[in-house]
Amino acid sequence: MRARIDLLRWPLIGPFLRWRYSRFVLQLPLLLLAVLAIYDGFVGRQLAPKNLSTVSVWLHYRGLLVLAIAVAGNLFCSACPLMLTRGLTERLRRFVPQFTWPMRLRNKYLVIAITLVYLFAYEYFDLWASPWLTAWLMVGYFGAALLIDAFFPRGTFCKYVCPLGNFNFTLSTVSPTQISARERQVCLDCEGHYCVNGRVDTPEGPRPLAFHAQAEGERYPGCETQLYAPQIESNFDCTLCFNCVRACPYDNVSWEVRSPAREWAGVRYRADYVWLGVLLFFAGFMNAFAMIPAYYALAERASELLRTRNEALLLGLAFVVWVGLGLGLTVFVAHWASRLAGIAEGGFAAVRRWGSAFFPLSFAMWAGHYAYHFLTGWASIVPVTQQALGNLGLPVGEPNWQLAALVPENLLYPLQVFILYLGLMGSAYAAFARARSVGRGTAALPVFLYITVLVVLTLWVLAQPMEMRGTLLDPGSQPGGLK
Protein backbone atom coordinates (compact mmCIF):
# COMPACT_ATOMS: atom_id res chain seq x y z
CA MET A 1 0.00 0.00 0.00
CA ARG A 2 1.62 3.23 -1.15
CA ALA A 3 1.46 6.30 1.03
CA ARG A 4 -0.92 8.88 -0.37
CA ILE A 5 -0.89 12.59 0.08
CA ASP A 6 -4.39 13.95 -0.24
CA LEU A 7 -4.45 17.70 -0.75
CA LEU A 8 -8.07 17.80 0.36
CA ARG A 9 -6.88 16.82 3.84
CA TRP A 10 -4.71 19.90 4.01
CA PRO A 11 -5.93 22.87 6.02
CA LEU A 12 -7.41 25.73 3.99
CA ILE A 13 -7.18 23.88 0.66
CA GLY A 14 -9.57 21.10 1.61
CA PRO A 15 -12.25 23.23 3.27
CA PHE A 16 -12.02 25.82 0.50
CA LEU A 17 -12.44 23.31 -2.35
CA ARG A 18 -15.35 21.61 -0.58
CA TRP A 19 -17.11 24.94 -0.26
CA ARG A 20 -19.78 25.11 -2.98
CA TYR A 21 -18.75 28.58 -4.14
CA SER A 22 -15.03 27.88 -4.33
CA ARG A 23 -15.08 27.53 -8.11
CA PHE A 24 -16.95 30.77 -8.48
CA VAL A 25 -14.33 32.50 -6.34
CA LEU A 26 -11.62 31.15 -8.66
CA GLN A 27 -13.57 32.09 -11.79
CA LEU A 28 -14.53 35.60 -10.81
CA PRO A 29 -11.08 37.24 -11.14
CA LEU A 30 -10.57 35.59 -14.51
CA LEU A 31 -14.03 36.71 -15.63
CA LEU A 32 -13.30 40.30 -14.63
CA LEU A 33 -9.95 40.13 -16.39
CA ALA A 34 -11.62 38.66 -19.49
CA VAL A 35 -14.26 41.40 -19.54
CA LEU A 36 -11.61 44.10 -19.18
CA ALA A 37 -9.45 42.41 -21.83
CA ILE A 38 -12.39 42.20 -24.26
CA TYR A 39 -13.16 45.85 -23.63
CA ASP A 40 -9.55 46.87 -24.20
CA GLY A 41 -9.34 44.64 -27.27
CA PHE A 42 -12.30 46.41 -28.85
CA VAL A 43 -11.73 50.00 -27.80
CA GLY A 44 -8.09 50.19 -26.63
CA ARG A 45 -5.06 50.95 -28.75
CA GLN A 46 -4.58 48.30 -31.42
CA LEU A 47 -0.99 47.59 -30.52
CA ALA A 48 -0.41 44.06 -29.23
CA PRO A 49 2.30 44.77 -26.62
CA LYS A 50 0.21 47.61 -25.22
CA ASN A 51 -3.23 46.05 -25.11
CA LEU A 52 -4.60 43.95 -22.28
CA SER A 53 -6.35 41.46 -24.57
CA THR A 54 -3.20 40.39 -26.41
CA VAL A 55 -0.89 40.60 -23.39
CA SER A 56 -3.19 38.68 -21.06
CA VAL A 57 -4.15 36.00 -23.59
CA TRP A 58 -0.90 35.42 -25.50
CA LEU A 59 1.54 35.98 -22.67
CA HIS A 60 0.10 35.48 -19.24
CA TYR A 61 -2.69 33.01 -19.78
CA ARG A 62 -0.43 30.64 -21.69
CA GLY A 63 2.60 31.05 -19.43
CA LEU A 64 0.72 30.67 -16.17
CA LEU A 65 -1.24 27.76 -17.61
CA VAL A 66 1.81 25.57 -18.15
CA LEU A 67 3.26 26.63 -14.82
CA ALA A 68 0.04 25.67 -13.00
CA ILE A 69 -0.12 22.33 -14.80
CA ALA A 70 3.49 21.57 -13.90
CA VAL A 71 3.21 22.40 -10.22
CA ALA A 72 -0.40 21.66 -9.33
CA GLY A 73 -2.78 20.58 -12.06
CA ASN A 74 -5.34 21.78 -14.55
CA LEU A 75 -6.23 24.84 -12.49
CA PHE A 76 -7.12 26.97 -15.49
CA CYS A 77 -10.03 24.69 -16.40
CA SER A 78 -10.93 24.82 -12.74
CA ALA A 79 -11.07 28.62 -12.85
CA CYS A 80 -12.40 28.82 -16.42
CA PRO A 81 -14.72 31.84 -16.66
CA LEU A 82 -16.42 30.36 -19.74
CA MET A 83 -18.28 28.04 -17.41
CA LEU A 84 -19.94 31.01 -15.78
CA THR A 85 -22.23 30.94 -18.80
CA ARG A 86 -23.87 27.94 -17.14
CA GLY A 87 -26.50 30.07 -15.46
CA LEU A 88 -27.53 31.48 -18.83
CA THR A 89 -27.35 28.03 -20.41
CA GLU A 90 -29.78 26.68 -17.88
CA ARG A 91 -32.25 29.46 -18.76
CA LEU A 92 -31.76 29.01 -22.48
CA ARG A 93 -32.46 25.30 -22.14
CA ARG A 94 -36.08 26.08 -21.40
CA PHE A 95 -36.54 27.57 -24.85
CA VAL A 96 -34.32 25.54 -27.13
CA PRO A 97 -34.57 21.90 -28.19
CA GLN A 98 -32.24 19.45 -26.47
CA PHE A 99 -29.99 17.13 -28.44
CA THR A 100 -27.61 14.37 -27.49
CA TRP A 101 -24.06 14.79 -28.70
CA PRO A 102 -23.62 12.47 -31.72
CA MET A 103 -21.84 9.20 -30.95
CA ARG A 104 -19.46 9.76 -33.85
CA LEU A 105 -18.23 12.95 -32.21
CA ARG A 106 -17.72 11.52 -28.74
CA ASN A 107 -13.97 11.52 -29.11
CA LYS A 108 -11.17 14.01 -29.66
CA TYR A 109 -11.15 14.06 -33.45
CA LEU A 110 -13.35 17.15 -33.65
CA VAL A 111 -11.06 18.80 -31.12
CA ILE A 112 -8.05 17.84 -33.25
CA ALA A 113 -9.70 19.42 -36.30
CA ILE A 114 -10.63 22.59 -34.37
CA THR A 115 -7.11 22.79 -32.93
CA LEU A 116 -5.62 22.62 -36.43
CA VAL A 117 -7.98 25.31 -37.70
CA TYR A 118 -7.18 27.44 -34.67
CA LEU A 119 -3.42 27.07 -35.12
CA PHE A 120 -3.74 27.89 -38.81
CA ALA A 121 -5.83 30.96 -37.99
CA TYR A 122 -3.29 31.99 -35.35
CA GLU A 123 -0.57 32.16 -38.00
CA TYR A 124 -2.63 33.34 -40.94
CA PHE A 125 -4.56 36.12 -39.23
CA ASP A 126 -1.67 37.04 -36.89
CA LEU A 127 -3.97 36.66 -33.92
CA TRP A 128 -1.14 37.47 -31.50
CA ALA A 129 -0.77 40.86 -33.16
CA SER A 130 -4.41 41.90 -33.14
CA PRO A 131 -6.14 42.99 -29.94
CA TRP A 132 -9.39 43.29 -31.89
CA LEU A 133 -9.28 39.71 -33.19
CA THR A 134 -8.15 38.44 -29.81
CA ALA A 135 -11.15 40.12 -28.20
CA TRP A 136 -13.40 38.48 -30.77
CA LEU A 137 -11.75 35.16 -30.07
CA MET A 138 -12.70 35.53 -26.40
CA VAL A 139 -16.25 36.55 -27.25
CA GLY A 140 -16.44 33.59 -29.64
CA TYR A 141 -15.31 31.26 -26.88
CA PHE A 142 -17.96 32.53 -24.50
CA GLY A 143 -20.58 32.27 -27.23
CA ALA A 144 -19.57 28.76 -28.24
CA ALA A 145 -19.59 27.54 -24.64
CA LEU A 146 -23.01 29.06 -24.14
CA LEU A 147 -24.54 27.63 -27.31
CA ILE A 148 -23.03 24.15 -27.18
CA ASP A 149 -24.00 23.62 -23.56
CA ALA A 150 -27.48 25.05 -24.20
CA PHE A 151 -28.32 22.59 -26.95
CA PHE A 152 -26.35 19.62 -25.64
CA PRO A 153 -25.78 18.09 -22.20
CA ARG A 154 -23.64 20.19 -19.88
CA GLY A 155 -19.95 19.43 -20.15
CA THR A 156 -20.19 18.71 -23.90
CA PHE A 157 -18.24 21.85 -24.75
CA CYS A 158 -15.39 21.04 -22.34
CA LYS A 159 -15.07 17.42 -23.34
CA TYR A 160 -15.68 17.38 -27.06
CA VAL A 161 -15.26 20.89 -28.42
CA CYS A 162 -13.01 23.22 -26.44
CA PRO A 163 -9.49 23.20 -27.93
CA LEU A 164 -8.07 25.05 -24.95
CA GLY A 165 -9.56 22.67 -22.41
CA ASN A 166 -8.35 19.67 -24.35
CA PHE A 167 -4.92 21.23 -24.66
CA ASN A 168 -4.98 21.50 -20.86
CA PHE A 169 -6.21 17.90 -20.49
CA THR A 170 -3.38 16.61 -22.66
CA LEU A 171 -0.68 18.62 -20.93
CA SER A 172 -2.01 17.78 -17.48
CA THR A 173 -0.93 14.17 -18.02
CA VAL A 174 2.33 15.49 -16.55
CA SER A 175 0.67 17.05 -13.50
CA PRO A 176 1.70 15.91 -10.04
CA THR A 177 -1.91 15.59 -8.81
CA GLN A 178 -5.02 13.66 -9.75
CA ILE A 179 -8.57 13.10 -8.58
CA SER A 180 -8.99 9.64 -7.12
CA ALA A 181 -11.16 7.55 -4.81
CA ARG A 182 -9.98 7.10 -1.24
CA GLU A 183 -11.47 3.67 -0.61
CA ARG A 184 -12.40 1.72 -3.69
CA GLN A 185 -14.80 -0.46 -1.73
CA VAL A 186 -16.87 2.56 -0.71
CA CYS A 187 -17.39 3.32 -4.40
CA LEU A 188 -18.28 -0.29 -5.15
CA ASP A 189 -20.90 -0.19 -2.41
CA CYS A 190 -22.24 3.20 -3.53
CA GLU A 191 -25.52 2.90 -5.40
CA GLY A 192 -25.96 6.54 -6.33
CA HIS A 193 -22.62 7.09 -8.08
CA TYR A 194 -22.98 10.64 -6.88
CA CYS A 195 -19.57 11.73 -8.19
CA VAL A 196 -20.98 11.36 -11.72
CA ASN A 197 -24.69 11.76 -11.16
CA GLY A 198 -24.59 14.58 -8.65
CA ARG A 199 -26.45 14.67 -5.37
CA VAL A 200 -29.62 16.21 -4.05
CA ASP A 201 -30.12 16.14 -0.30
CA THR A 202 -33.80 15.29 0.09
CA PRO A 203 -35.52 14.91 3.51
CA GLU A 204 -35.29 11.16 2.88
CA GLY A 205 -31.56 11.33 2.41
CA PRO A 206 -29.16 11.82 -0.54
CA ARG A 207 -30.44 10.96 -4.02
CA PRO A 208 -28.62 11.00 -7.36
CA LEU A 209 -29.40 14.37 -8.92
CA ALA A 210 -29.41 13.00 -12.47
CA PHE A 211 -32.44 10.84 -11.65
CA HIS A 212 -34.15 13.18 -9.19
CA ALA A 213 -33.86 16.46 -11.02
CA GLN A 214 -37.19 17.70 -9.67
CA ALA A 215 -36.51 16.74 -6.05
CA GLU A 216 -36.39 19.48 -3.41
CA GLY A 217 -33.18 19.93 -1.45
CA GLU A 218 -29.64 21.19 -1.63
CA ARG A 219 -28.03 20.26 -4.97
CA TYR A 220 -24.48 19.25 -5.76
CA PRO A 221 -23.87 18.64 -9.47
CA GLY A 222 -21.70 15.71 -10.45
CA CYS A 223 -18.76 15.45 -12.82
CA GLU A 224 -19.17 17.69 -15.85
CA THR A 225 -17.33 15.31 -18.12
CA GLN A 226 -18.86 12.10 -16.80
CA LEU A 227 -15.79 10.71 -15.04
CA TYR A 228 -16.38 8.10 -12.37
CA ALA A 229 -13.93 8.79 -9.54
CA PRO A 230 -12.68 5.22 -8.82
CA GLN A 231 -11.99 4.68 -12.52
CA ILE A 232 -9.93 7.81 -13.05
CA GLU A 233 -6.38 6.87 -13.94
CA SER A 234 -5.40 9.97 -15.88
CA ASN A 235 -6.07 13.71 -15.81
CA PHE A 236 -7.57 13.50 -19.29
CA ASP A 237 -11.04 15.09 -19.33
CA CYS A 238 -10.76 16.25 -15.71
CA THR A 239 -11.54 19.96 -15.41
CA LEU A 240 -10.68 19.94 -11.70
CA CYS A 241 -14.11 21.43 -10.97
CA PHE A 242 -14.19 19.39 -7.73
CA ASN A 243 -17.90 18.67 -8.24
CA CYS A 244 -17.15 15.02 -7.44
CA VAL A 245 -15.64 16.04 -4.10
CA ARG A 246 -18.71 18.03 -3.14
CA ALA A 247 -21.20 15.51 -4.52
CA CYS A 248 -19.82 12.44 -2.76
CA PRO A 249 -21.81 11.95 0.47
CA TYR A 250 -19.12 9.63 1.85
CA ASP A 251 -16.24 12.11 1.53
CA ASN A 252 -14.47 9.44 -0.48
CA VAL A 253 -12.93 11.55 -3.25
CA SER A 254 -9.33 12.67 -2.92
CA TRP A 255 -7.07 15.03 -4.81
CA GLU A 256 -3.89 13.13 -4.41
CA VAL A 257 -0.28 13.87 -5.15
CA ARG A 258 1.04 11.34 -7.60
CA SER A 259 3.92 10.58 -9.90
CA PRO A 260 2.82 11.27 -13.47
CA ALA A 261 5.27 8.58 -14.57
CA ARG A 262 2.79 6.01 -13.26
CA GLU A 263 0.28 7.26 -15.79
CA TRP A 264 2.72 7.37 -18.73
CA ALA A 265 3.87 3.85 -18.01
CA GLY A 266 0.62 2.17 -17.22
CA VAL A 267 -2.37 3.83 -18.84
CA ARG A 268 -3.46 2.63 -22.27
CA TYR A 269 -4.96 5.79 -23.69
CA ARG A 270 -7.65 5.81 -26.30
CA ALA A 271 -6.31 6.33 -29.81
CA ASP A 272 -7.88 9.80 -30.14
CA TYR A 273 -6.17 10.94 -26.92
CA VAL A 274 -2.82 9.78 -28.24
CA TRP A 275 -3.33 11.49 -31.60
CA LEU A 276 -4.13 14.71 -29.81
CA GLY A 277 -0.92 14.39 -27.76
CA VAL A 278 1.18 13.66 -30.83
CA LEU A 279 -0.45 16.46 -32.80
CA LEU A 280 0.25 18.93 -30.01
CA PHE A 281 3.93 18.07 -30.12
CA PHE A 282 4.25 18.71 -33.85
CA ALA A 283 1.99 21.75 -33.74
CA GLY A 284 4.07 23.08 -30.83
CA PHE A 285 7.24 22.55 -32.82
CA MET A 286 5.79 24.45 -35.75
CA ASN A 287 4.61 27.22 -33.48
CA ALA A 288 8.19 27.70 -32.26
CA PHE A 289 9.72 27.14 -35.69
CA ALA A 290 7.57 29.98 -37.07
CA MET A 291 9.66 32.37 -34.96
CA ILE A 292 13.05 31.75 -36.51
CA PRO A 293 14.57 33.00 -39.77
CA ALA A 294 14.76 29.49 -41.27
CA TYR A 295 10.97 29.34 -41.38
CA TYR A 296 10.74 32.53 -43.40
CA ALA A 297 13.55 31.41 -45.70
CA LEU A 298 11.67 28.15 -46.30
CA ALA A 299 8.47 30.07 -47.00
CA GLU A 300 10.28 32.23 -49.57
CA ARG A 301 11.78 29.13 -51.17
CA ALA A 302 8.39 27.40 -51.32
CA SER A 303 6.89 30.57 -52.76
CA GLU A 304 9.48 30.61 -55.57
CA LEU A 305 9.07 26.90 -56.27
CA LEU A 306 5.30 27.03 -56.39
CA ARG A 307 5.26 30.47 -58.00
CA THR A 308 2.71 31.80 -55.59
CA ARG A 309 2.58 34.57 -52.99
CA ASN A 310 -0.61 33.20 -51.54
CA GLU A 311 0.13 32.97 -47.82
CA ALA A 312 -2.91 30.83 -47.02
CA LEU A 313 -1.74 28.26 -49.52
CA LEU A 314 1.86 28.27 -48.31
CA LEU A 315 0.84 28.12 -44.68
CA GLY A 316 -1.68 25.36 -45.33
CA LEU A 317 0.98 23.43 -47.16
CA ALA A 318 3.43 23.87 -44.28
CA PHE A 319 0.82 22.52 -41.86
CA VAL A 320 -0.09 19.57 -44.04
CA VAL A 321 3.53 18.63 -44.77
CA TRP A 322 4.91 19.05 -41.27
CA VAL A 323 2.00 17.67 -39.26
CA GLY A 324 1.36 14.94 -41.84
CA LEU A 325 5.03 13.98 -41.86
CA GLY A 326 5.11 13.94 -38.08
CA LEU A 327 2.02 11.79 -37.73
CA GLY A 328 3.20 9.43 -40.50
CA LEU A 329 6.64 9.02 -38.95
CA THR A 330 5.07 8.38 -35.58
CA VAL A 331 2.99 5.54 -36.99
CA PHE A 332 6.08 4.09 -38.64
CA VAL A 333 8.22 4.27 -35.49
CA ALA A 334 5.47 2.88 -33.23
CA HIS A 335 4.89 0.01 -35.63
CA TRP A 336 8.62 -0.72 -35.69
CA ALA A 337 8.72 -0.77 -31.88
CA SER A 338 5.78 -3.18 -31.73
CA ARG A 339 7.48 -5.47 -34.22
CA LEU A 340 10.64 -5.47 -32.10
CA ALA A 341 8.47 -6.41 -29.14
CA GLY A 342 7.11 -9.32 -31.14
CA ILE A 343 3.61 -7.87 -31.25
CA ALA A 344 1.76 -8.16 -34.52
CA GLU A 345 -0.51 -5.12 -34.67
CA GLY A 346 -1.41 -2.37 -37.07
CA GLY A 347 0.22 1.04 -37.08
CA PHE A 348 -2.65 2.77 -35.30
CA ALA A 349 -2.78 0.16 -32.54
CA ALA A 350 0.97 0.58 -32.17
CA VAL A 351 0.60 4.34 -31.83
CA ARG A 352 -1.89 3.70 -29.07
CA ARG A 353 0.61 1.43 -27.34
CA TRP A 354 3.64 3.75 -27.54
CA GLY A 355 1.97 7.13 -27.89
CA SER A 356 2.06 7.99 -24.20
CA ALA A 357 5.75 8.62 -24.68
CA PHE A 358 4.75 11.82 -26.43
CA PHE A 359 2.87 13.43 -23.56
CA PRO A 360 5.88 14.57 -21.52
CA LEU A 361 7.55 15.84 -24.67
CA SER A 362 4.43 17.69 -25.82
CA PHE A 363 4.27 19.38 -22.45
CA ALA A 364 7.97 20.28 -22.58
CA MET A 365 7.62 21.71 -26.08
CA TRP A 366 4.81 24.09 -25.13
CA ALA A 367 6.19 24.84 -21.68
CA GLY A 368 9.58 25.80 -23.14
CA HIS A 369 8.00 28.06 -25.74
CA TYR A 370 5.48 29.68 -23.43
CA ALA A 371 8.12 30.16 -20.73
CA TYR A 372 10.11 32.24 -23.20
CA HIS A 373 7.22 34.59 -23.92
CA PHE A 374 6.01 34.74 -20.37
CA LEU A 375 9.38 35.47 -18.84
CA THR A 376 10.34 38.06 -21.44
CA GLY A 377 7.17 40.00 -20.85
CA TRP A 378 5.59 38.94 -17.59
CA ALA A 379 5.71 42.39 -15.98
CA SER A 380 3.93 43.98 -18.93
CA ILE A 381 0.60 42.99 -17.38
CA VAL A 382 1.05 45.94 -14.99
CA PRO A 383 1.20 48.79 -17.53
CA VAL A 384 -1.42 47.26 -19.86
CA THR A 385 -3.88 46.80 -17.00
CA GLN A 386 -3.15 50.34 -15.86
CA GLN A 387 -3.83 51.59 -19.36
CA ALA A 388 -7.06 49.59 -19.73
CA LEU A 389 -8.32 50.84 -16.36
CA GLY A 390 -7.18 54.34 -17.29
CA ASN A 391 -9.31 54.13 -20.44
CA LEU A 392 -12.26 53.49 -18.15
CA GLY A 393 -11.49 56.77 -16.42
CA LEU A 394 -9.94 55.31 -13.27
CA PRO A 395 -7.01 57.18 -11.68
CA VAL A 396 -4.29 54.52 -12.02
CA GLY A 397 -1.26 56.63 -12.90
CA GLU A 398 1.01 56.65 -15.91
CA PRO A 399 1.91 53.17 -17.24
CA ASN A 400 5.59 52.31 -17.16
CA TRP A 401 6.23 50.42 -20.39
CA GLN A 402 9.77 49.58 -19.40
CA LEU A 403 8.27 46.93 -17.11
CA ALA A 404 7.80 44.68 -20.11
CA ALA A 405 10.85 42.50 -19.57
CA LEU A 406 12.68 41.93 -16.33
CA VAL A 407 14.25 38.50 -16.79
CA PRO A 408 17.76 38.41 -18.30
CA GLU A 409 17.49 36.92 -21.76
CA ASN A 410 20.60 34.79 -21.31
CA LEU A 411 18.75 32.73 -18.70
CA LEU A 412 15.92 31.84 -21.03
CA TYR A 413 17.64 29.40 -23.34
CA PRO A 414 19.16 27.31 -20.50
CA LEU A 415 15.71 27.17 -18.93
CA GLN A 416 14.16 25.99 -22.18
CA VAL A 417 16.88 23.35 -22.57
CA PHE A 418 16.28 22.16 -19.02
CA ILE A 419 12.53 21.83 -19.62
CA LEU A 420 13.11 19.92 -22.84
CA TYR A 421 15.59 17.55 -21.18
CA LEU A 422 13.02 16.86 -18.47
CA GLY A 423 10.47 16.14 -21.18
CA LEU A 424 12.91 13.83 -22.95
CA MET A 425 13.58 11.94 -19.72
CA GLY A 426 9.86 11.55 -19.07
CA SER A 427 9.22 10.37 -22.60
CA ALA A 428 12.14 7.94 -22.52
CA TYR A 429 10.92 6.56 -19.21
CA ALA A 430 7.43 6.05 -20.66
CA ALA A 431 8.79 4.27 -23.76
CA PHE A 432 11.06 1.93 -21.81
CA ALA A 433 8.46 1.21 -19.14
CA ARG A 434 6.02 0.19 -21.85
CA ALA A 435 8.67 -1.94 -23.53
CA ARG A 436 9.46 -3.67 -20.22
CA SER A 437 5.77 -4.33 -19.68
CA VAL A 438 5.72 -6.41 -22.86
CA GLY A 439 8.93 -8.20 -21.87
CA ARG A 440 11.30 -6.66 -24.42
CA GLY A 441 13.09 -3.54 -23.15
CA THR A 442 14.94 -3.00 -26.43
CA ALA A 443 11.63 -2.54 -28.24
CA ALA A 444 11.61 1.03 -26.96
CA LEU A 445 14.75 1.91 -28.91
CA PRO A 446 13.03 3.17 -32.10
CA VAL A 447 10.78 5.41 -30.01
CA PHE A 448 13.72 6.57 -27.92
CA LEU A 449 15.80 7.42 -31.00
CA TYR A 450 12.84 9.17 -32.59
CA ILE A 451 12.10 11.39 -29.61
CA THR A 452 15.83 12.11 -29.22
CA VAL A 453 15.99 13.36 -32.81
CA LEU A 454 12.88 15.45 -32.22
CA VAL A 455 14.38 16.97 -29.09
CA VAL A 456 17.63 17.78 -30.91
CA LEU A 457 15.62 19.44 -33.68
CA THR A 458 13.68 21.41 -31.09
CA LEU A 459 16.89 22.51 -29.38
CA TRP A 460 18.18 23.68 -32.74
CA VAL A 461 15.03 25.75 -33.23
CA LEU A 462 15.27 27.27 -29.76
CA ALA A 463 18.95 28.07 -30.23
CA GLN A 464 18.27 30.15 -33.36
CA PRO A 465 18.11 33.92 -33.12
CA MET A 466 14.50 34.41 -32.13
CA GLU A 467 12.40 36.80 -34.10
CA MET A 468 8.90 37.82 -33.33
CA ARG A 469 6.64 36.04 -35.75
CA GLY A 470 5.24 38.27 -38.41
CA THR A 471 4.64 38.64 -42.11
CA LEU A 472 5.26 35.26 -43.76
CA LEU A 473 6.66 36.50 -47.04
CA ASP A 474 9.11 39.39 -47.19
CA PRO A 475 7.02 42.42 -48.23
CA GLY A 476 10.14 43.79 -49.94
CA SER A 477 11.75 47.12 -49.27
CA GLN A 478 10.09 50.16 -50.72
CA PRO A 479 12.56 52.79 -51.86
CA GLY A 480 12.21 56.16 -50.22
CA GLY A 481 11.20 55.06 -46.74
CA LEU A 482 7.87 54.61 -45.03
CA LYS A 483 4.68 56.50 -45.55
Added chain:
Amino acid sequence: MRMRRWWVVWLLLIILAGCKPPGAEPLDADVSIEPWPPQVRKSLITVHVPEELDVVELKVVGDMTHAGMIPVHGEGERQGGGTWLVRDFDINMRGDWILTITAKDREGKTYEKEVRFTVR
Protein backbone atom coordinates in the same frame (compact mmCIF):
# COMPACT_ATOMS: atom_id res chain seq x y z
CA MET B 1 -39.47 39.91 -22.06
CA ARG B 2 -36.66 37.35 -22.03
CA MET B 3 -36.30 37.54 -25.80
CA ARG B 4 -36.00 41.30 -25.53
CA ARG B 5 -33.09 40.85 -23.14
CA TRP B 6 -31.30 38.72 -25.73
CA TRP B 7 -31.89 41.34 -28.37
CA VAL B 8 -30.26 43.89 -26.08
CA VAL B 9 -27.23 41.61 -25.62
CA TRP B 10 -27.03 41.09 -29.38
CA LEU B 11 -27.31 44.83 -30.00
CA LEU B 12 -24.57 45.60 -27.47
CA LEU B 13 -22.26 43.07 -29.10
CA ILE B 14 -22.88 44.53 -32.54
CA ILE B 15 -22.24 48.05 -31.27
CA LEU B 16 -19.09 46.88 -29.48
CA ALA B 17 -17.83 45.26 -32.66
CA GLY B 18 -18.15 48.55 -34.46
CA CYS B 19 -16.12 50.46 -31.88
CA LYS B 20 -12.89 51.98 -32.97
CA PRO B 21 -10.24 53.17 -30.53
CA PRO B 22 -9.83 56.93 -30.19
CA GLY B 23 -6.56 58.42 -31.35
CA ALA B 24 -4.62 61.66 -31.44
CA GLU B 25 -4.81 63.96 -34.44
CA PRO B 26 -3.25 62.28 -37.47
CA LEU B 27 0.25 63.45 -38.31
CA ASP B 28 1.04 63.96 -41.97
CA ALA B 29 4.72 63.07 -41.95
CA ASP B 30 7.27 61.27 -44.08
CA VAL B 31 9.33 58.72 -42.20
CA SER B 32 12.48 56.99 -43.36
CA ILE B 33 14.90 54.57 -41.79
CA GLU B 34 18.57 54.22 -42.52
CA PRO B 35 19.87 51.72 -43.40
CA TRP B 36 17.05 50.60 -45.64
CA PRO B 37 15.89 47.80 -45.78
CA PRO B 38 15.90 47.90 -41.99
CA GLN B 39 18.23 45.59 -40.13
CA VAL B 40 18.81 44.47 -36.56
CA ARG B 41 21.08 47.34 -35.52
CA LYS B 42 21.02 50.91 -34.33
CA SER B 43 19.40 52.97 -37.04
CA LEU B 44 18.68 56.54 -37.98
CA ILE B 45 15.08 57.59 -38.27
CA THR B 46 14.25 60.73 -40.17
CA VAL B 47 10.85 62.36 -39.85
CA HIS B 48 9.68 65.25 -42.03
CA VAL B 49 6.70 67.11 -40.59
CA PRO B 50 4.90 70.05 -42.23
CA GLU B 51 6.54 73.26 -41.01
CA GLU B 52 3.19 74.94 -40.43
CA LEU B 53 2.48 72.56 -37.56
CA ASP B 54 5.18 74.27 -35.46
CA VAL B 55 6.25 71.05 -33.75
CA VAL B 56 8.36 71.57 -30.63
CA GLU B 57 8.81 67.97 -29.50
CA LEU B 58 8.91 64.70 -31.41
CA LYS B 59 9.16 61.19 -30.01
CA VAL B 60 9.37 57.83 -31.70
CA VAL B 61 8.38 54.57 -30.02
CA GLY B 62 9.06 51.23 -31.66
CA ASP B 63 6.91 48.26 -30.73
CA MET B 64 6.94 44.77 -32.12
CA THR B 65 3.62 43.20 -33.00
CA HIS B 66 3.99 40.49 -30.34
CA ALA B 67 2.84 41.03 -26.79
CA GLY B 68 5.53 41.20 -24.16
CA MET B 69 8.19 42.97 -26.15
CA ILE B 70 9.82 45.93 -24.47
CA PRO B 71 9.30 49.10 -26.51
CA VAL B 72 12.19 51.13 -27.90
CA HIS B 73 12.06 54.86 -27.30
CA GLY B 74 13.73 57.63 -29.23
CA GLU B 75 13.79 61.43 -28.89
CA GLY B 76 13.82 63.54 -32.04
CA GLU B 77 16.44 66.23 -32.66
CA ARG B 78 15.22 69.25 -34.57
CA GLN B 79 17.15 69.92 -37.78
CA GLY B 80 15.16 72.77 -39.26
CA GLY B 81 12.81 72.81 -42.21
CA GLY B 82 10.45 70.38 -40.45
CA THR B 83 13.06 67.64 -40.30
CA TRP B 84 13.67 65.67 -37.12
CA LEU B 85 16.30 62.99 -36.57
CA VAL B 86 16.19 60.11 -34.12
CA ARG B 87 19.70 58.70 -33.82
CA ASP B 88 20.75 55.24 -32.62
CA PHE B 89 17.24 53.89 -32.62
CA ASP B 90 17.75 50.33 -31.42
CA ILE B 91 15.98 47.90 -33.76
CA ASN B 92 16.85 44.88 -31.66
CA MET B 93 14.95 41.96 -33.17
CA ARG B 94 13.73 40.61 -36.48
CA GLY B 95 10.03 40.61 -37.13
CA ASP B 96 7.22 43.09 -37.66
CA TRP B 97 7.61 46.53 -36.11
CA ILE B 98 5.30 49.45 -35.56
CA LEU B 99 6.78 52.93 -35.17
CA THR B 100 4.60 55.46 -33.42
CA ILE B 101 5.67 59.02 -34.10
CA THR B 102 4.18 61.53 -31.69
CA ALA B 103 4.64 65.22 -32.31
CA LYS B 104 3.63 68.01 -29.97
CA ASP B 105 3.07 71.56 -31.16
CA ARG B 106 3.65 74.78 -29.25
CA GLU B 107 0.11 74.72 -27.90
CA GLY B 108 0.48 71.23 -26.49
CA LYS B 109 -1.66 69.56 -29.13
CA THR B 110 -0.41 66.12 -30.10
CA TYR B 111 -0.33 64.49 -33.50
CA GLU B 112 0.38 60.85 -34.15
CA LYS B 113 1.39 58.63 -37.00
CA GLU B 114 2.01 54.89 -37.14
CA VAL B 115 4.21 53.20 -39.71
CA ARG B 116 4.94 49.51 -40.03
CA PHE B 117 7.93 47.71 -41.38
CA THR B 118 9.41 44.24 -41.36
CA VAL B 119 12.98 43.40 -40.41
CA ARG B 120 14.36 40.35 -42.14
